[in-house]
Amino acid sequence: MTTLDSGVRRRTSDTRPVITDLIDEATIESIAQEAWISLVGEDEVLVPLPGGPVADPVSSWVDVVGPWTGSVVLTTGRRTAEELTRALLQEHSPEVLEDEDVADAFGEIANVVGGNVKAALPGSSGLSLPDVGEAPALRNPDDLCRIELQWRGEPLSISVQGALPPLPAVP
Amino acid sequence: MRALVIDDSRAMRRIVSGILEGLGYETLQAGHGREGLDVLEGLAADPLPDLVCVDWNMPVMDGLQFVSAVRSNPGWRSMTIMMVTSESEHTQIVRALAAGAHEYVIKPFTADAIRGKLALLGLLPQEAML
Numbered sequence: 001m002t003t004l005d006s007g008v009r010r011r012t013s014d015t016r017p018v019i020t021d022l023i024d025e026a027t028i029e030s031i032a033q034e035a036w037i038s039l040v041g042e043d044e045v046l047v048p049l050p051g052g053p054v055a056d057p058v059s060s061w062v063d064v065v066g067p068w069t070g071s072v073v074l075t076t077g078r079r080t081a082e083e084l085t086r087a088l089l090q091e092h093s094p095e096v097l098e099d100e101d102v103a104d105a106f107g108e109i110a111n112v113v114g115g116n117v118k119a120a121l122p123g124s125s126g127l128s129l130p131d132v133g134e135a136p137a138l139r140n141p142d143d144l145c146r147i148e149l150q151w152r153g154e155p156l157s158i159s160v161q162g163a164l165p166p167l168p169a170v171p
Numbered sequence: 172m173r174a175l176v177i178d179d180s181r182a183m184r185r186i187v188s189g190i191l192e193g194l195g196y197e198t199l200q201a202g203h204g205r206e207g208l209d210v211l212e213g214l215a216a217d218p219l220p221d222l223v224c225v226d227w228n229m230p231v232m233d234g235l236q237f238v239s240a241v242r243s244n245p246g247w248r249s250m251t252i253m254m255v256t257s258e259s260e261h262t263q264i265v266r267a268l269a270a271g272a273h274e275y276v277i278k279p280f281t282a283d284a285i286r287g288k289l290a291l292l293g294l295l296p297q298e299a300m301l
Contacts, residue, residue, distance in 0.1 A: 038280055089182055101181075105180070112278045116277075
Protein backbone atom coordinates (compact mmCIF):
# COMPACT_ATOMS: atom_id res chain seq x y z
CA MET A 1 0.00 0.00 0.00
CA THR A 2 1.31 3.42 -0.93
CA THR A 3 1.17 6.21 1.59
CA LEU A 4 0.95 9.67 0.12
CA ASP A 5 2.69 12.47 1.96
CA SER A 6 0.45 15.52 1.93
CA GLY A 7 3.32 17.62 3.21
CA VAL A 8 1.11 18.86 6.02
CA ARG A 9 2.61 16.75 8.72
CA ARG A 10 6.10 17.65 9.75
CA ARG A 11 8.76 14.97 9.70
CA THR A 12 11.36 14.79 12.41
CA SER A 13 14.01 15.45 9.77
CA ASP A 14 12.42 18.80 8.83
CA THR A 15 14.42 21.62 10.29
CA ARG A 16 14.76 25.26 9.66
CA PRO A 17 17.58 27.27 11.18
CA VAL A 18 16.69 29.93 13.70
CA ILE A 19 18.81 33.03 13.82
CA THR A 20 20.56 32.16 17.07
CA ASP A 21 22.03 29.09 15.30
CA LEU A 22 23.59 31.42 12.72
CA ILE A 23 24.71 34.62 14.41
CA ASP A 24 25.30 35.80 17.96
CA GLU A 25 24.79 39.04 19.82
CA ALA A 26 28.52 39.88 19.84
CA THR A 27 28.66 39.75 16.03
CA ILE A 28 25.62 42.02 15.68
CA GLU A 29 27.09 44.47 18.17
CA SER A 30 30.43 44.49 16.36
CA ILE A 31 28.67 45.19 13.02
CA ALA A 32 26.68 48.02 14.62
CA GLN A 33 29.75 49.58 16.25
CA GLU A 34 31.58 49.62 12.93
CA ALA A 35 28.60 51.18 11.18
CA TRP A 36 28.33 53.85 13.88
CA ILE A 37 31.97 54.85 13.68
CA SER A 38 31.81 55.08 9.90
CA LEU A 39 28.41 56.71 9.43
CA VAL A 40 27.66 58.61 12.61
CA GLY A 41 31.14 59.69 13.66
CA GLU A 42 34.52 58.45 14.82
CA ASP A 43 33.83 59.40 18.42
CA GLU A 44 30.35 57.93 18.48
CA VAL A 45 30.01 54.75 20.48
CA LEU A 46 27.16 52.43 21.19
CA VAL A 47 27.08 51.42 24.84
CA PRO A 48 25.96 47.81 25.27
CA LEU A 49 23.49 48.49 28.08
CA PRO A 50 19.69 48.41 28.00
CA GLY A 51 18.41 51.97 27.87
CA GLY A 52 14.90 51.38 29.17
CA PRO A 53 11.63 51.94 27.34
CA VAL A 54 11.64 53.89 24.09
CA ALA A 55 9.37 56.94 23.91
CA ASP A 56 7.64 57.49 20.55
CA PRO A 57 9.45 54.59 18.86
CA VAL A 58 10.38 54.45 15.20
CA SER A 59 12.01 51.55 13.40
CA SER A 60 14.01 51.09 10.23
CA TRP A 61 14.66 47.69 8.74
CA VAL A 62 15.74 45.63 5.78
CA ASP A 63 14.53 42.15 4.90
CA VAL A 64 16.91 39.28 4.25
CA VAL A 65 15.65 36.48 2.00
CA GLY A 66 17.63 33.27 1.72
CA PRO A 67 18.40 30.13 3.71
CA TRP A 68 17.24 32.22 6.68
CA THR A 69 14.49 34.75 6.01
CA GLY A 70 13.70 37.66 8.26
CA SER A 71 14.39 41.28 9.06
CA VAL A 72 17.13 43.34 10.65
CA VAL A 73 15.27 45.98 12.64
CA LEU A 74 16.68 49.07 14.38
CA THR A 75 14.34 50.75 16.87
CA THR A 76 14.82 53.97 18.77
CA GLY A 77 12.87 57.06 19.77
CA ARG A 78 11.84 59.50 17.06
CA ARG A 79 13.95 62.27 18.57
CA THR A 80 16.99 59.99 18.67
CA ALA A 81 16.39 59.07 15.02
CA GLU A 82 16.38 62.79 14.23
CA GLU A 83 19.62 63.25 16.16
CA LEU A 84 21.14 60.34 14.23
CA THR A 85 20.08 62.00 10.98
CA ARG A 86 21.80 65.25 11.97
CA ALA A 87 24.94 63.33 12.94
CA LEU A 88 24.95 61.57 9.57
CA LEU A 89 24.36 64.69 7.51
CA GLN A 90 26.65 66.89 9.61
CA GLU A 91 27.02 70.29 7.91
CA HIS A 92 24.56 69.23 5.19
CA SER A 93 21.77 68.82 7.72
CA PRO A 94 18.84 71.17 7.03
CA GLU A 95 17.70 73.48 9.84
CA VAL A 96 14.32 71.78 9.93
CA LEU A 97 14.40 68.05 9.32
CA GLU A 98 11.59 66.58 7.22
CA ASP A 99 10.26 63.07 7.94
CA GLU A 100 11.78 62.14 4.59
CA ASP A 101 15.27 63.13 5.79
CA VAL A 102 14.91 60.94 8.89
CA ALA A 103 13.52 58.02 6.88
CA ASP A 104 16.40 58.30 4.42
CA ALA A 105 19.20 58.48 7.00
CA PHE A 106 17.76 56.01 9.53
CA GLY A 107 16.92 53.65 6.65
CA GLU A 108 20.48 53.84 5.36
CA ILE A 109 21.83 52.82 8.77
CA ALA A 110 19.50 49.78 8.68
CA ASN A 111 20.75 49.05 5.17
CA VAL A 112 24.40 49.08 6.23
CA VAL A 113 23.83 47.05 9.41
CA GLY A 114 21.47 44.64 7.58
CA GLY A 115 23.86 44.16 4.66
CA ASN A 116 26.64 43.15 7.01
CA VAL A 117 24.37 40.87 9.04
CA LYS A 118 23.36 39.21 5.75
CA ALA A 119 27.03 38.71 4.86
CA ALA A 120 27.61 37.00 8.22
CA LEU A 121 24.87 34.44 7.51
CA PRO A 122 25.66 31.22 5.64
CA GLY A 123 24.72 30.91 1.97
CA SER A 124 23.62 33.54 -0.46
CA SER A 125 20.70 35.83 0.37
CA GLY A 126 18.90 38.81 -1.07
CA LEU A 127 18.51 42.15 0.69
CA SER A 128 15.49 44.44 0.37
CA LEU A 129 15.53 48.21 0.19
CA PRO A 130 15.17 49.77 3.66
CA ASP A 131 11.81 50.63 5.14
CA VAL A 132 10.95 52.95 8.03
CA GLY A 133 7.92 52.99 10.31
CA GLU A 134 6.38 50.54 12.75
CA ALA A 135 8.58 47.47 13.18
CA PRO A 136 7.47 44.23 11.50
CA ALA A 137 5.66 41.90 13.90
CA LEU A 138 7.72 39.26 15.69
CA ARG A 139 6.53 35.94 14.22
CA ASN A 140 8.59 33.49 16.23
CA PRO A 141 10.10 34.48 19.59
CA ASP A 142 12.63 31.62 19.23
CA ASP A 143 13.89 33.06 15.94
CA LEU A 144 15.17 36.29 17.39
CA CYS A 145 18.58 37.71 18.27
CA ARG A 146 18.24 41.10 19.89
CA ILE A 147 20.71 43.54 21.39
CA GLU A 148 19.91 46.58 23.47
CA LEU A 149 22.23 49.55 23.34
CA GLN A 150 22.47 53.19 24.21
CA TRP A 151 23.57 56.00 21.93
CA ARG A 152 24.17 59.34 23.63
CA GLY A 153 22.29 57.90 26.61
CA GLU A 154 19.18 57.05 24.59
CA PRO A 155 17.91 53.49 24.05
CA LEU A 156 18.34 51.79 20.71
CA SER A 157 17.74 48.14 19.90
CA ILE A 158 18.72 45.92 16.99
CA SER A 159 16.59 42.84 16.38
CA VAL A 160 17.43 40.18 13.85
CA GLN A 161 14.08 38.39 13.67
CA GLY A 162 12.68 35.59 11.55
CA ALA A 163 9.76 36.27 9.22
CA LEU A 164 8.22 32.83 9.53
CA PRO A 165 5.99 31.44 12.28
CA PRO A 166 7.27 28.50 14.32
CA LEU A 167 6.99 25.08 12.71
CA PRO A 168 4.23 22.94 14.19
CA ALA A 169 5.41 20.68 16.98
CA VAL A 170 6.29 17.12 16.01
CA PRO A 171 3.70 14.82 17.58
CA MET B 172 38.50 65.68 -11.73
CA ARG B 173 34.85 64.80 -11.81
CA ALA B 174 32.80 62.06 -10.12
CA LEU B 175 29.22 60.85 -10.38
CA VAL B 176 27.77 59.50 -7.12
CA ILE B 177 24.73 57.23 -7.46
CA ASP B 178 22.88 56.12 -4.34
CA ASP B 179 19.18 56.06 -3.43
CA SER B 180 20.02 57.44 0.02
CA ARG B 181 20.51 61.20 -0.02
CA ALA B 182 22.46 60.91 3.22
CA MET B 183 24.88 58.45 1.64
CA ARG B 184 25.21 60.58 -1.51
CA ARG B 185 26.16 63.52 0.69
CA ILE B 186 28.70 61.47 2.65
CA VAL B 187 30.40 60.05 -0.46
CA SER B 188 30.27 63.37 -2.30
CA GLY B 189 31.69 65.15 0.77
CA ILE B 190 34.66 62.77 0.87
CA LEU B 191 35.33 63.16 -2.86
CA GLU B 192 34.95 66.94 -2.78
CA GLY B 193 37.40 67.02 0.14
CA LEU B 194 39.88 65.29 -2.15
CA GLY B 195 39.34 67.85 -4.90
CA TYR B 196 36.62 66.24 -7.02
CA GLU B 197 33.70 68.06 -8.58
CA THR B 198 30.65 65.83 -8.01
CA LEU B 199 27.39 65.07 -9.75
CA GLN B 200 24.65 63.02 -8.06
CA ALA B 201 21.86 60.63 -9.04
CA GLY B 202 19.31 58.67 -6.98
CA HIS B 203 19.33 55.40 -8.95
CA GLY B 204 20.95 53.76 -11.96
CA ARG B 205 18.50 55.10 -14.54
CA GLU B 206 18.99 58.63 -13.23
CA GLY B 207 22.74 58.04 -13.42
CA LEU B 208 22.45 57.10 -17.11
CA ASP B 209 20.33 60.23 -17.67
CA VAL B 210 23.08 62.37 -16.11
CA LEU B 211 25.69 60.79 -18.38
CA GLU B 212 23.50 61.17 -21.48
CA GLY B 213 22.80 64.80 -20.54
CA LEU B 214 26.48 65.71 -20.42
CA ALA B 215 26.57 65.99 -24.23
CA ALA B 216 29.84 67.80 -24.99
CA ASP B 217 30.86 68.14 -21.33
CA PRO B 218 33.60 65.78 -20.18
CA LEU B 219 32.53 62.44 -18.72
CA PRO B 220 33.18 61.79 -15.03
CA ASP B 221 36.54 60.18 -14.32
CA LEU B 222 34.91 58.14 -11.56
CA VAL B 223 31.45 56.73 -10.86
CA CYS B 224 30.62 55.58 -7.32
CA VAL B 225 27.50 53.46 -7.44
CA ASP B 226 25.42 51.66 -4.81
CA TRP B 227 24.03 48.18 -5.53
CA ASN B 228 20.52 48.00 -4.06
CA MET B 229 18.46 50.83 -5.51
CA PRO B 230 14.94 51.19 -6.90
CA VAL B 231 14.23 51.57 -10.65
CA MET B 232 17.70 50.43 -11.79
CA ASP B 233 20.20 48.79 -9.47
CA GLY B 234 23.95 49.24 -9.50
CA LEU B 235 24.69 46.02 -11.37
CA GLN B 236 22.29 46.94 -14.18
CA PHE B 237 23.88 50.39 -14.31
CA VAL B 238 27.39 48.93 -14.62
CA SER B 239 26.25 46.63 -17.44
CA ALA B 240 24.56 49.52 -19.26
CA VAL B 241 27.67 51.70 -19.00
CA ARG B 242 29.96 48.91 -20.16
CA SER B 243 27.76 48.24 -23.20
CA ASN B 244 28.31 51.83 -24.42
CA PRO B 245 31.74 52.13 -26.08
CA GLY B 246 31.71 55.91 -25.58
CA TRP B 247 31.64 55.46 -21.79
CA ARG B 248 34.46 52.97 -21.40
CA SER B 249 36.91 55.57 -20.06
CA MET B 250 35.05 55.92 -16.76
CA THR B 251 36.24 54.04 -13.70
CA ILE B 252 33.39 52.47 -11.75
CA MET B 253 33.60 51.82 -8.02
CA MET B 254 30.73 49.99 -6.31
CA VAL B 255 30.06 51.43 -2.84
CA THR B 256 27.61 49.09 -1.21
CA SER B 257 26.59 47.06 1.82
CA GLU B 258 26.51 43.94 -0.41
CA SER B 259 29.59 42.28 1.01
CA GLU B 260 29.12 38.63 -0.01
CA HIS B 261 32.09 37.35 -1.99
CA THR B 262 29.84 36.10 -4.82
CA GLN B 263 28.31 39.56 -5.18
CA ILE B 264 31.74 41.20 -5.37
CA VAL B 265 32.73 38.75 -8.10
CA ARG B 266 29.51 39.51 -10.00
CA ALA B 267 30.12 43.26 -9.84
CA LEU B 268 33.71 42.96 -11.03
CA ALA B 269 32.67 40.56 -13.81
CA ALA B 270 30.03 43.07 -14.95
CA GLY B 271 32.69 45.73 -15.32
CA ALA B 272 33.18 47.48 -11.99
CA HIS B 273 36.85 48.27 -11.26
CA GLU B 274 36.72 48.47 -7.50
CA TYR B 275 34.46 47.59 -4.61
CA VAL B 276 34.03 49.43 -1.30
CA ILE B 277 31.90 47.85 1.40
CA LYS B 278 29.70 50.01 3.62
CA PRO B 279 30.47 51.00 6.29
CA PHE B 280 33.67 52.61 5.04
CA THR B 281 35.96 55.38 6.17
CA ALA B 282 37.20 58.35 4.18
CA ASP B 283 40.66 56.75 4.30
CA ALA B 284 39.28 53.59 2.66
CA ILE B 285 37.91 55.62 -0.27
CA ARG B 286 41.16 57.57 -0.52
CA GLY B 287 43.16 54.32 -0.51
CA LYS B 288 41.06 52.80 -3.32
CA LEU B 289 41.43 55.96 -5.41
CA ALA B 290 45.18 55.92 -4.89
CA LEU B 291 45.27 52.30 -6.14
CA LEU B 292 43.24 53.30 -9.17
CA GLY B 293 45.48 56.29 -9.89
CA LEU B 294 42.50 58.59 -9.40
CA LEU B 295 43.68 60.67 -6.48
CA PRO B 296 43.62 64.31 -7.59
CA GLN B 297 46.95 66.11 -7.49
CA GLU B 298 45.86 68.36 -4.62
CA ALA B 299 44.97 65.34 -2.46
CA MET B 300 48.51 64.00 -2.76
CA LEU B 301 50.15 67.13 -1.33
